[in-house]
Amino acid sequence: MNHPERLLYPLVFADVALLSVGDDRLQVLLARRAREPAAGKWALPGGILKPALDGSLKDTALRILRDKVHVDIPHIEQVHTFSGPTRDERGWSVSVLFYALLPRDRVNALVSPKVAEVKWADVADPGRLAFDHEALLASAVGALQDKVLRNALPLHLLPERFTLSELQRTCEAVLGRPLDKSAFRRRLRAYQDLVEVPGEFVRGVQRPAQLYRASEGFEF
Amino acid sequence: MNHPERLLYPLVFADVALLSVGDDRLQVLLARRAREPAAGKWALPGGILKPALDGSLKDTALRILRDKVHVDIPHIEQVHTFSGPTRDERGWSVSVLFYALLPRDRVNALVSPKVAEVKWADVADPGRLAFDHEALLASAVGALQDKVLRNALPLHLLPERFTLSELQRTCEAVLGRPLDKSAFRRRLRAYQDLVEVPGEFVRGVQRPAQLYRASEGFEF
Numbered sequence: 171m172n173h174p175e176r177l178l179y180p181l182v183f184a185d186v187a188l189l190s191v192g193d194d195r196l197q198v199l200l201a202r203r204a205r206e207p208a209a210g211k212w213a214l215p216g217g218i219l220k221p222a223l224d225g226s227l228k229d230t231a232l233r234i235l236r237d238k239v240h241v242d243i244p245h246i247e248q249v250h251t252f253s254g255p256t257r258d259e260r261g262w263s264v265s266v267l268f269y270a271l272l273p274r275d276r277v278n279a280l281v282s283p284k285v286a287e288v289k290w291a292d293v294a295d296p297g298r299l300a301f302d303h304e305a306l307l308a309s310a311v312g313a314l315q316d317k318v319l320r321n322a323l324p325l326h327l328l329p330e331r332f333t334l335s336e337l338q339r340t341c342e343a344v345l346g347r348p349l350d351k352s353a354f355r356r357r358l359r360a361y362q363d364l365v366e367v368p369g370e371f372v373r374g375v376q377r378p379a380q381l382y383r384a385s386e387g388f389e390f
Numbered sequence: 391m392n393h394p395e396r397l398l399y400p401l402v403f404a405d406v407a408l409l410s411v412g413d414d415r416l417q418v419l420l421a422r423r424a425r426e427p428a429a430g431k432w433a434l435p436g437g438i439l440k441p442a443l444d445g446s447l448k449d450t451a452l453r454i455l456r457d458k459v460h461v462d463i464p465h466i467e468q469v470h471t472f473s474g475p476t477r478d479e480r481g482w483s484v485s486v487l488f489y490a491l492l493p494r495d496r497v498n499a500l501v502s503p504k505v506a507e508v509k510w511a512d513v514a515d516p517g518r519l520a521f522d523h524e525a526l527l528a529s530a531v532g533a534l535q536d537k538v539l540r541n542a543l544p545l546h547l548l549p550e551r552f553t554l555s556e557l558q559r560t561c562e563a564v565l566g567r568p569l570d571k572s573a574f575r576r577r578l579r580a581y582q583d584l585v586e587v588p589g590e591f592v593r594g595v596q597r598p599a600q601l602y603r604a605s606e607g608f609e610f
Binding site for chain 1: 398399400402439441445446447448468470471473474475481482484486540
């Protein structure tokens, strides 16, 4: 891979932090690398831009999710671009990082890896990752936490219909700390993204819990 | 420029929205392009990554500011990465956008263009720009406004010492609307980034105005 044009043209990648909530903890999908460099190490799913195939680096990221981990989702968000001469031994490289949120109930069916072993790891304890992917993961988690702290609701992490208790547990998983229930409920009143599902309840321990869904056209 | 390797390797650029306040309006530095593509058109200062020179795309952006518009500043911030096959006629391209904030009193001395005509334009009315730079500019201004709405202070836009009235006018220029003075002053009490300069006052119309400065190590 050490062609002379490496001096002129950097490698351009898209990497994706695919985040979900499992066991009430925020988790990230990791793929074990099958080939050098960093063969055998765990990394965020990622791959090289293919100009003949991709209309944008977002397309690159979506193609990689489909091809490498069989995840087909419409909504991903750009986080930050990492770059430099030493972060990948193949040469000067640029990685555009995206994150994607996925409800865990869609994950078991979707994840059927084609080329590599995959696993879910707690974002708080992902282990050693290839390249600078620990920094990439921290950046993606920080961006998500920042949005939730600014009162955005991470509805893409939830199943299609959910209770307010499930929503609160998901926000707590993202932030890594408990939230006050009454303050959380007050905050929710202002949200137009949150829609009651008429006549749909889940029987709770004390009383039936109303079910909610994201509004049409909701974007996180 | 239409080499076969264009199919494999995209062009990678850094572009910079250099923002300042002039005439109480938020303005952006534009450079008229001397060469094709888009010769004669106004654009954000930008240029191609040089892997042999640059340690990161931030380095690319800082080098371009120094070389193209003679601006040497330490603090720039990454906004977003734009990409696609048609945004630059030379081929599939990636542009990493940064913004930089500069007090206007440092600008007259600094801007002495080496290769191109430059001008300050109101961000609200920049005219037609080359490539997709109108979208880039809107993205940079949106990111800055978002930070100020979230109560960050754009102290890098101010001279070294400033009054609270000047700070308010600068925030108003960024947001493009007036702010309530007493609410603004209440907000400021919480800021550790804002330091009184002991014994320094500016004689105002009614009474002397205290001068302030950014704290050491302030980062926007």
